[in-house]
Amino acid sequence: MDLADFQYDLPPGAIAQAPPETREAARLLVIDRASGALADRGVADLPSLLRAGDCLVVNDSRVIPARVLAEDLGGRPVELLFVEPVTDESWRAMVRPGRRCQPGAHLRVGAARLRVVAAEADGTRLIVRENGPIAALLDAAGMPPLPPYIARHAKPAPEDWERYQTVYARTPGSVAAPTAGLHFSDALLASVRAAGVEVHTLTLHVGPATFRPITTPTIEAHTLPAERAVVPEATAAAVNAARAEGRRVIAVGTTVTRTLECAVEPDGRLAALDGRAALYIRPGHRFRAIDALLTNFHLPRSSLLVLVSAFAGRELILRAYHHALVAGYRFYSYGDATLIV
Structure with a gap:
């Protein structure tokens, strides 16, 4: 597929330059893959949008002051x-x-x-x-390695030390935040668990490739470097149990998606992993580990936009992004989120 198929116009004013007042104050665009419907909600609505028995998987990698x-x-x-x-x-x-x-x-x-x-x-x-x-x-x-599209990246503000880090970050190693997780406060996580949702962790240390747009004429010619990743035995078992019982596995972020999809065995079961995730997900990929994806809005011509297009369809994603721009959603790391179901 041509790289130009993953282009959209983004006004600079739509790029969030600072986090919302609270983590869960961000807006949430729910994208229904089956119907194509779009619904404007808020991150704070997640406990009512998720179902009892859902298996939510988060990335506990900690951003280092790189x-x-x-x-x-x-x-x-x-x-x-x-x-x-x-x-x-x-x-x-x-x-x-x-x-x-x-x-x-x-x-x-x-x-x-x-x-x-x-x-x-x-x-x-x-x-x-x-x-x-x-x-x-x-x-x-x-200093915190803020992405270059945040104007203050050269001189991070005091709040960036806290807000460019998830509340459940444990294992140091990332040079960019797994940004979908930035929306969770301790209180929101507690509400999600109280709604009957399981929360499990894995680790993928986000490398600098997250900043780099695709530059090849076609997306197939692009390559992604492998990134250090760990899927604990307990998380693999929880995902396998959820899938066997018909419960949803929801990835919090593209890093979790890439790691889980990389760890699926030929028989469809998820295996524990302690190594590197090298999978480049693009249209045509058969998703075998996840059923839904919580993720932010991604850069044009990026491997992350290609990934979400593989999951939901390019046309639906671009329509959703257009809707978000018209509706005033904030984009990128400190911006709003999507829930693709």
Whole structure:
């Protein structure tokens, strides 16, 4: 399919620049795949929209303070986004500007000393800290890695430390938030559970590819990097039980969708996973793990828009997005949500 089939026009003013006043204050567009109906609701309505017995799966990956401002030996600024550890002292990182981060370059962040060891094929750099672990550097000098379409990404506000993180985040490793989960407060989760909905966790550490649009002429020519993922035995068992009993499995976010669909065995059962999720979901994919999807509004020409189009149909998704724009919904990470059933 042509990449142009996944284009829509988005006014800059529709991109949410800050989170709503409370997590559950966001709006919710319910998209019915069977009828094509669209319904304007709110995230706070989720306890009444979900059913007793539903199996809700969330991603408990914790966003790390991965963005660091460094300088080269000449005092010129360099921006680093640490994306994945190799050892305690060496990580892969996205860098800007690249010309100041060629192999052999030395950088500093306060007393921390860094050296660029190699340039990787994907454009990242292998960076070694010469006087301590990089995780300690992130704890001391890192900032929330807000996406670049949020104007204040270079200088995050104090609220971003809390609001660009889910309330159930446990396992550090993501460089972008699993944004569908940002809508849940502790109180909303309690209300969902009180309605008879099971809540289970998995982990997928979101990598920098979430920021990158597809650039190939066709979506089939695009590739997605594998991301670190864990599906616990208990979650696999809960999903399998729900499916065997005819109960719905609802993924909170595209990260959960990708992980669950990646972990399905040929016999249709979900297996525990401790490794990497490498599945690229596009139209034609047969969904075998999930029945519904809670997710935000996604960028044009992105792999995430392709994923939701695979689940609900491209025409319905683009019609829903047009409806949302006319109705004044807020888009992207800090924006409103969709519930695709």
